[in-house]
Amino acid sequence: MEKTRIFFTRRNDEMIQGLIAKYIFGSKIKIIFLSTAQRNHTKFTKWLISKMDSVISTSKKAASYLAKEPDKIIPHGVDLKRFSAPINKKESWDKLNFPGTLGIGIFGRVRYSKGIDILVDAAINILPNNPSATVIICGETQIEDQPYKNKMFSKIKNANLEDRIIFLGKKTFEELPNLFQGMTVVAALSRNEGYGLTPLEGMASGAAVLTSSEGVWDEIIRRWN
Secondary structure (H helix, E strand, C coil): CCCCEEEEECCHHHHHHHHHHHHCCCCCEEEEEEECCCCCCCHHHHHHHHCCCEEEECCHHHHCCCCCCCCEECCCCCCCCCCCCCCCHHHHHHCCCCCCCEEEEEECCCCHHHCHHHHHHHHHHHHHHCCCEEEEEECCCCHHHHHHHHHHHHHHHHCCCCCCEEEEECCCCCCHHHHHHHEEEEEECCCCCCCCCHHHHHHHCCCEEEECCCCCHHHHCCCCC
16 A cells, blocks of 8 residues: 655745646645745745645644644754754854954855844944953855945955954855854844744753844844843
């Protein structure tokens, strides 16, 4: 007897493929759709979702954009074997060989939507009176985002803070855990975000986090007043 298999989908084309396999070719499958998008769906997408056997979302905010409540909300998580709090935060920072005694890190592609400039503008105001802190910006800059980075770098240079607001560029998957462990604060200031794992990676690494209200962050961050 043929077993029923799960056909997991995240996009329209995948839902279409699943429906073709099930209803045209008679595949014995159950189609699950995972919804992470925080935007209104088109009529066609809504129709496709209505044909799914089950719908899962990753956050309450994403679920609110669905026509009906999902069967389950299952948040993303991080690998605690990769991201863990160091025994000694100072030693982890010192091993990175950056200036100052503590790091404020922001991780992700350097582009306007990620809100890197928000941290840069705040740092330019705050760092002159706080010599212990260094801002670390870790992430790739694509060609179309180079003017955005150049504008920030001009501000940093004019403030004479080139050695305390540092663009690292893209780092490898293997290098990231050590960088997170060295940070005292991890910032995530996106103007829009589908979910956003870096605050979770920061907290798992023993850092405080500073976030905008995008993605899932309102649901996982306890605000301090």
